[in-house]
Amino acid sequence: MSASFKIAIAGLGTVGGGVMKALAARGGELSSRAGRRLEVVGVSARDRAKARGFALAGWTDDPLSLAKGDADVVVELIGGEEGIARQLVETALSNGKHVVTANKALLAKHGLALARLAESKGVTLKFEAAAAGGIPIVKALREGLIAHGVNAVKGILNGTCNYILTEMESSGRGFADVLKEAQAKGYAEADPTLDVGGGDTAHKLALLASLAFGVAPDLNAITTEGIEHITPEDIAFASEFGYRIKLLGIARRVGNQIDQKVQPAMVRVRSALANVSGAANGVLVDAGEAGPFFFSGRGAGDAPTASAVIADIVEAATGAPSFVFGRPAASLRPLDPADGSKAVSPWYLRFEVLDVPGVLASIAGHLAEAGVSIESMIQRVRAPGAPVAIVMITHETAQASVERALKAIGASDKVRARPCMIPMES
Amino acid sequence: MSASFKIAIAGLGTVGGGVMKALAARGGELSSRAGRRLEVVGVSARDRAKARGFALAGWTDDPLSLAKGDADVVVELIGGEEGIARQLVETALSNGKHVVTANKALLAKHGLALARLAESKGVTLKFEAAAAGGIPIVKALREGLIAHGVNAVKGILNGTCNYILTEMESSGRGFADVLKEAQAKGYAEADPTLDVGGGDTAHKLALLASLAFGVAPDLNAITTEGIEHITPEDIAFASEFGYRIKLLGIARRVGNQIDQKVQPAMVRVRSALANVSGAANGVLVDAGEAGPFFFSGRGAGDAPTASAVIADIVEAATGAPSFVFGRPAASLRPLDPADGSKAVSPWYLRFEVLDVPGVLASIAGHLAEAGVSIESMIQRVRAPGAPVAIVMITHETAQASVERALKAIGASDKVRARPCMIPMES
Numbered sequence: 056m057s058a059s060f061k062i063a064i065a066g067l068g069t070v071g072g073g074v075m076k077a078l079a080a081r082g083g084e085l086s087s088r089a090g091r092r093l094e095v096v097g098v099s100a101r102d103r104a105k106a107r108g109f110a111l112a113g114w115t116d117d118p119l120s121l122a123k124g125d126a127d128v129v130v131e132l133i134g135g136e137e138g139i140a141r142q143l144v145e146t147a148l149s150n151g152k153h154v155v156t157a158n159k160a161l162l163a164k165h166g167l168a169l170a171r172l173a174e175s176k177g178v179t180l181k182f183e184a185a186a187a188g189g190i191p192i193v194k195a196l197r198e199g200l201i202a203h204g205v206n207a208v209k210g211i212l213n214g215t216c217n218y219i220l221t222e223m224e225s226s227g228r229g230f231a232d233v234l235k236e237a238q239a240k241g242y243a244e245a246d247p248t249l250d251v252g253g254g255d256t257a258h259k260l261a262l263l264a265s266l267a268f269g270v271a272p273d274l275n276a277i278t279t280e281g282i283e284h285i286t287p288e289d290i291a292f293a294s295e296f297g298y299r300i301k302l303l304g305i306a307r308r309v310g311n312q313i314d315q316k317v318q319p320a321m322v323r324v325r326s327a328l329a330n331v332s333g334a335a336n337g338v339l340v341d342a343g344e345a346g347p348f349f350f351s352g353r354g355a356g357d358a359p360t361a362s363a364v365i366a367d368i369v370e371a372a373t374g375a376p377s378f379v380f381g382r383p384a385a386s387l388r389p390l391d392p393a394d395g396s397k398a399v400s401p402w403y404l405r406f407e408v409l410d411v412p413g414v415l416a417s418i419a420g421h422l423a424e425a426g427v428s429i430e431s432m433i434q435r436v437r438a439p440g441a442p443v444a445i446v447m448i449t450h451e452t453a454q455a456s457v458e459r460a461l462k463a464i465g466a467s468d469k470v471r472a473r474p475c476m477i478p479m480e481s
Numbered sequence: 482m483s484a485s486f487k488i489a490i491a492g493l494g495t496v497g498g499g500v501m502k503a504l505a506a507r508g509g510e511l512s513s514r515a516g517r518r519l520e521v522v523g524v525s526a527r528d529r530a531k532a533r534g535f536a537l538a539g540w541t542d543d544p545l546s547l548a549k550g551d552a553d554v555v556v557e558l559i560g561g562e563e564g565i566a567r568q569l570v571e572t573a574l575s576n577g578k579h580v581v582t583a584n585k586a587l588l589a590k591h592g593l594a595l596a597r598l599a600e601s602k603g604v605t606l607k608f609e610a611a612a613a614g615g616i617p618i619v620k621a622l623r624e625g626l627i628a629h630g631v632n633a634v635k636g637i638l639n640g641t642c643n644y645i646l647t648e649m650e651s652s653g654r655g656f657a658d659v660l661k662e663a664q665a666k667g668y669a670e671a672d673p674t675l676d677v678g679g680g681d682t683a684h685k686l687a688l689l690a691s692l693a694f695g696v697a698p699d700l701n702a703i704t705t706e707g708i709e710h711i712t713p714e715d716i717a718f719a720s721e722f723g724y725r726i727k728l729l730g731i732a733r734r735v736g737n738q739i740d741q742k743v744q745p746a747m748v749r750v751r752s753a754l755a756n757v758s759g760a761a762n763g764v765l766v767d768a769g770e771a772g773p774f775f776f777s778g779r780g781a782g783d784a785p786t787a788s789a790v791i792a793d794i795v796e797a798a799t800g801a802p803s804f805v806f807g808r809p810a811a812s813l814r815p816l817d818p819a820d821g822s823k824a825v826s827p828w829y830l831r832f833e834v835l836d837v838p839g840v841l842a843s844i845a846g847h848l849a850e851a852g853v854s855i856e857s858m859i860q861r862v863r864a865p866g867a868p869v870a871i872v873m874i875t876h877e878t879a880q881a882s883v884e885r886a887l888k889a890i891g892a893s894d895k896v897r898a899r900p901c902m903i904p905m906e907s
């Protein structure tokens with residue numbers, strides 16, 4: 056066996072700890088697969104004194120020094136799109152070291168520049184753990200499903216959102232209530248905005264879209280909507296229609312343009328995505344003539360994410376040269392965003408209205424004016440005096456038309472709260 | 482871009498044709514990913530005159546000559562575990578050429594020897610298309626899910642069987658009838674034995690087990706049962722219990738031993754495997770601490786299989802050195818087979834009996850004697866005089882105990898046909 060492959064790890068939280076433990080437990084086996092002995096030569100984290108259950112070989116207080124030492128690969132598990140994480144990755148690549156990272160925010164924002172840097176130095180920058188935790192979807196898109204071109208990628212990419220939606224469905228409780236419980240259990244961050252607002256899904260989607268379509272990751276071209284406004288009633292109505300609500304990241308080819316969006320969507324109960332439950336992730340890839348492929352598994356947590364990081368480390372050790380986004384960085388096109396408001400689907404609409412005469416007529420009028428035709432409607436009685444929920448399913452309609460109608464309807468003082476619109480996926 | 486990567490293709494049937502078409506349609510894009518121009522320099526097939534819809538560059542009547550020319554990679558799509566296919570692969574590897582193949586039979590039988598040969602010559606032998614068509618499961622097991630060890634792989638690996646079972650369920654028709662239709666539609670071979678008897682699934686399972694567990698592929702250590710004896714009644718009863726019948730290839734770790742089997746099994750209707758319909762394939766990987774991962778997609782047909790072949794060709798072109806079964810061939814252990822008859826599960830049992838007094842008592846007696854306890858039972862009336870179906874679900878029982886009871890029960894002249902036993906997967 057040739058010289059050992061030297062690993063430096065910056066960040067020893069959940070994922071970093073998982074990587075250290077797996078390397079300790081199965082180092083021999085993994086070294087055999089890599090064809091070289093894997094050796095951790097340096098580590099860095101916030102708090103040296105913290106009890107971690109593994110030895111801290113080559114500790115340093117300065118993570119940047121890991122990018123300057125004798126490591127062959129620097130594993131960046133600090134996080135954040137700027138600051139020390141970015142400096143560390145740039146320095147490591149500049150110094151001719153491979154980089155493995157789980158940092159979706161960094162790559163979604165600076166992916167193209169970092170890919171160029173890596174290629175110019177003849178090293179690799181790998182990020183399997185940045186997309187869907189343990190699911191090897193980056194590898195599948197980068198190397199596996201390349202022959203026929205990809206038409207669309209749809210994914211449940213945020214375990215926190217999927218956990219909350221699954222809990223809301225099974226318990227009938229509201230968003231705020233379930234979120235609070237998720238925070239107490241450690242399934243959601245103290246500041247949950249990035250997760251529940253869809254931002255984390257957008258970061259991941261930008262990376263998958265780049266791999267799928269040969270474009271530079273482009274976060275700005277993603278329309279992002281979170282799950283905060285989804286009510287137990289929406290979930291119950293979805294179920295009545297044979298659907299389930301999931302937060303999806305969707306990137307699809309529209310001619311030569313790409314439409315990217317993060318939004319709650321209704322998926323058929325029998326579909327693969329609908330059956331991704333709890334904190335799991337799932338990704339559906341429409342690979343043209345080769346057909347649809349589906350991947351699911353644990354999208355977060357120490358072992359699944361460490362699994363992805365370790366696969367990348369082993370691959371870097373084998374010396375396999377691979378383009379960061381599957382193609383030479385120079386050939387990644389700037390993303391030409393499609394007009395997402397032209398997307399056509401049936402829509403679920405929910406209006407909260409005052410129980411007074413003429414409201415339904417007014418809503419129906421605005422919908423008709425915008426050319427939105429209704430397939431079915433449900434109106435449920437609530438407590439006397441409370442606003443009434445009117446739920447409608449439209450025929451296939453462009454998003455822009457529905458938005459136009461909802462804007463007019465929302466302006467009425469008889470309509471409480473923002474009308475809710477959720478696309479129904481075929 | 483460096484010198485072109487020269488490809489020779491032996492076998493231009495469905496898959497070979499799909500490869501040629503995809504290379505013609507997307508050669509530029511694929512060359513960019515490979516970092517080298519992909520160029521077909523030689524082809525061979527049975528009939529030169531056949532209309533194929535693509536040009537035959539470098540035709541030869543002698544496929545073996547492709548292994549001796551200037552190709553960098555030889556793509557073997559002839560099939561068969563011996564004969565010309567084996568000669569071609571051995572000659573190509575011996576001559577220092579990479580090999581890409583879809584030949585599961587060849588690899589299941591000679592995988593270890595071929596892996597040794599490839600490694601000794603410093604070339605790769607790739608076989609993504611041999612396992613589950615377009616699903617990148619070989620890549621996932623070889624490179625992706627390596628960190629925590631695999632406990633079990635369960636797969637629907639034969640599209641013909643899954644198509645037949647799906648059709649039997651949706652139409653209520655019998656096996657022979659649906660098979661005949663599948664043959665007429667081209668979904669099943671004129672001689673369907675290898676598919677419906679489970680042999681094809683066994684070939685694929687041997688490869689997945691090797692990748693998952695670091696053992697040499699061992700076809701002889703697989704207990705194989707097909708779907709020929711499954712009746713519409715079994716499928717209907719399964720549905721009543723909330724299950725669906727699928728032909729599964731299962732390889733699981735039992736201590737240091739490996740249990741490999743191909744058998745019809747009942748899977749819960751809501752499970753991922755149960756929702757793999759028609760000619761699709763699906764694979765569930767229990768990757769230890771990293772959790773379960775599920776992969777599904779089209780397992781056969783020109784485009785999906787060509788997709789896998791092309792991914793392998795591009796990877797060979799990048800020069801990525803990779804061990805054939807994920808580890809050095811010298812480190813692949815001989816497979817130590819577990820005693821599969823110790824496998825414990827609830828069982829579905831169906832007996833066809835004469836409608837005479839004492840039969841049920843006799844069956845119940847034999848089951849009790851073997852220590853098999855019954856959880857529920859259904860007996861249905863049929864036409865007067867016809868044999869009666871008695872269906873039972875057992876509590877968790879070792880396979881050996883059920884087999885012992887069924888042997889005794891089957892010996893009775895009041896029991897018609899072979900009793901049917903199907904495990905119910907958790």
